[in-house]
Amino acid sequence: MQLYMTNPMPGSEYNPPSINSFQHLAFTAIIHIFSMKQKTKIQLGGGNKMAETIQWSEDMEAALARAQTENLPILLFFHNPG
Amino acid sequence: MDAVTYPEEKVIDFTGNNLVPLLIAFDAQPHADHFNIKWTPTLITLGMDGKEHHRTVGFLEPEAFVANQILGIGKYHFDNDRFPEALTHFEKIMAEFPSSDTMPEALFLQGVARYKNSGDPKPLKEAYEKLTADFPDNEWTKRAYPYRLL
Numbered sequence: 122m123q124l125y126m127t128n129p130m131p132g133s134e135y136n137p138p139s140i141n142s143f144q145h146l147a148f149t150a151i152i153h154i155f156s157m158k159q160k161t162k163i164q165l166g167g168g169n170k171m172a173e174t175i176q177w178s179e180d181m182e183a184a185l186a187r188a189q190t191e192n193l194p195i196l197l198f199f200h201n202p203g
Numbered sequence: 204m205d206a207v208t209y210p211e212e213k214v215i216d217f218t219g220n221n222l223v224p225l226l227i228a229f230d231a232q233p234h235a236d237h238f239n240i241k242w243t244p245t246l247i248t249l250g251m252d253g254k255e256h257h258r259t260v261g262f263l264e265p266e267a268f269v270a271n272q273i274l275g276i277g278k279y280h281f282d283n284d285r286f287p288e289a290l291t292h293f294e295k296i297m298a299e300f301p302s303s304d305t306m307p308e309a310l311f312l313q314g315v316a317r318y319k320n321s322g323d324p325k326p327l328k329e330a331y332e333k334l335t336a337d338f339p340d341n342e343w344t345k346r347a348y349p350y351r352l353l
Contacts, residue, residue: 173215174209174210174215175209175214175215175218175219175224176219176224177224177225177226178223178224178225178226179225179226179227180225181225181227181234181253184223184225185251185252185253187223188223188249188250188251189251191223192251193221193222193223193251194221194222194223194248194249194250194251194256194275194276194279195222195223195224195225195248195249195250195251195253196218196222196223196224196225196246196247196248196249196272196275197225197227197238197246197247197248197249198204198224198225198226198227198244198245198246199227199228199229199234199235199238199240199243199244199245199246199247200204200205200226200227200228200229200243200244201228201229201243201244202228
């Protein structure tokens with residue numbers, strides 16, 4: 122990935138700031154940390170408030186039992202798996 | 204629904220925090236017959252005793268999905284005579300989804316729940332007046348028509 126132009130075209134008004142190796146290292150570290158945070162968020166899953174998808178049950182009896190335990194109504198979604 | 208609505212963060216958060224999500228194939232027995240399923244997607248709000256309180260058929264985009272689930276939860280409380288809890292949900296639709304398709308029904312039921320909660324018929328007339336002003340041609344406005352006389 123080209124992060125910046127080292128040789129702007131002659132006459133171009135665009136004159137990007139150069140990035141030294143320390144700045145490049147810092148930039149790479151920030152991207153890496155962000156990527157790790159995203160992976161951690163995805164791994165939480167399993168009914169956690171930060172779940173990345175709806176945690177569907179496929180068992181009516183289990184859903185009714187959970188609804189009574191947690192005092193919540195049920196969202197029943199009839200779908201066409203085909 | 205799987206491609207557009209369910210991946211949305213607000214849909215995931217709302218469903219995870221307020222409902223027990225249950226996925227069943229349209230032809231799975233005995234549920235398909237019990238709930239008389241003829242088309243998909245069909246979404247039903249069930250009480251913890253398995254009784255139906257609200258149903259939609261057809262695609263819902265994320266905003267409409269959340270508004271419909273709030274309405275369903277409100278109707279679940281309403282049907283069980285928990286009018287303050289029902290009001291909380293109907294008023295949430297009025298505050299957060301005022302231009303949604305669920306708004307007229309929420310307005311109607313808010314008026315009825317306020318009446319049931321207080322015994323004062325004034326909220327019924329207020330619901331009719333609000334419906335007439337904002338949704339003059341809606342079916343819920345027609346259903347509230349008798350309340351103009353209160």
